[in-house]
Amino acid sequence: MPKKLLSLLGAVSIIAIYACRKEKSLEALITTTPCTYAPYTVGSSFIYQYINSKGEASLYTLTVRADTSINGKSYAILHDGYNSQFVRCDNGKYFLYEPPVSLEDYKLIPGDRLFLQDGYPAGATWTDTVMGSMSGVAQTGLLQYHILERDVEKTVMGKTYQNVIAVRQDAAVLMAGTTYPVGTVATYYYSPGVGYIETVSATDTIRLVNHSIH
Numbered sequence: 306m307p308k309k310l311l312s313l314l315g316a317v318s319i320i321a322i323y324a325c326r327k328e329k330s331l332e333a334l335i336t337t338t339p340c341t342y343a344p345y346t347v348g349s350s351f352i353y354q355y356i357n358s359k360g361e362a363s364l365y366t367l368t369v370r371a372d373t374s375i376n377g378k379s380y381a382i383l384h385d386g387y388n389s390q391f392v393r394c395d396n397g398k399y400f401l402y403e404p405p406v407s408l409e410d411y412k413l414i415p416g417d418r419l420f421l422q423d424g425y426p427a428g429a430t431w432t433d434t435v436m437g438s439m440s441g442v443a444q445t446g447l448l449q450y451h452i453l454e455r456d457v458e459k460t461v462m463g464k465t466y467q468n469v470i471a472v473r474q475d476a477a478v479l480m481a482g483t484t485y486p487v488g489t490v491a492t493y494y495y496s497p498g499v500g501y502i503e504t505v506s507a508t509d510t511i512r513l514v515n516h517s518i519h
Contacts, residue, residue: 339397341497342423342470345369345381348519351500354462356510364514375402393417397424410440420450421472421495427455445479448490459494461503461512466496 351367370382373391380391380402391402399421406413414436422431428451435446453471460466471494476487491506498518504511 339423340394340399342421342495343381343392343394343399343500344498344518345383345392345500346519347371347381349517351516352514354512354514356512358508369519398422406437411437413437418448420474420493421470422452423470423495423497425452425455427452447477447479447484449475449477451475453492459496459502461494462514464513466499466502468497469502470495 347369349369353365353367354362355365356362365385367383367385370384370389373380373382375391378393378395380393383390383392391404393400393402398419400417400419402417403413403415405415418433418435419431422429425431430449430451432450433448435448437444437446451473453473455470456468457471458465458467459469459471471492473492474490476490478485478487489507491504493501494503494505496502499513499516502513
């Protein structure tokens with residue numbers, strides 16, 4: 306069974322649709338050094354502990370294999386031994402590119418998903434609209450991100466990280482003009498110079514054990 310990647314694979318499995326996003330603007334931004342929360346240089350590696358809903362724990366390694374260009378934009382290719390993930394940062398905005406999917410009863414529109422904004426203050430929110438279809442019926446998913454905390458101290462697997470940002474991701478499905486909340490997908494924690502350090506959800510937990518930045 307493939308391990309979870311960086312932070313963002315759970316939402317789509319819950320609402321069964323992905324990727325064409327629209328971002329809402331926000332004022333009162335924090336001035337910070339952009340892109341330090343994604344130090345995904347080629348050759349870097351990150352060891353994570355994954356604990357499933359049964360309490361069973363396992364380890365996996367996420368490695369940065371190469372850089373690539375998609376639609377003229379540069380992405381780091383992260384691989385966990387099973388799947389690849391494409392991540393980029395643009396002036397403090399962090400994106401996951403999700404490629405197209407075309408199955409008999411399911412289609413995904415490819416595009417970027419904005420999962421972190423390191424210049425936003427605690428309490429800030431933004432929303433993605435993700436679109437796809439199932440059995441020929443168009444569906445729209447709504448993902449809302451909330452910065453719960455920022456610039457806080459957090460200890461993960463015995464190691465203390467500084468200036469951590471905590472982001473909660475909620476999901477809903479829009480059908481026939483009615484919004485149906487799905488609930489909270491997970492809360493993700495990011496540390497500067499390290500990146501993704503922990504995920505906490507109702508079904509599983511992922512924690513950074515060790516890392517090596519090249």
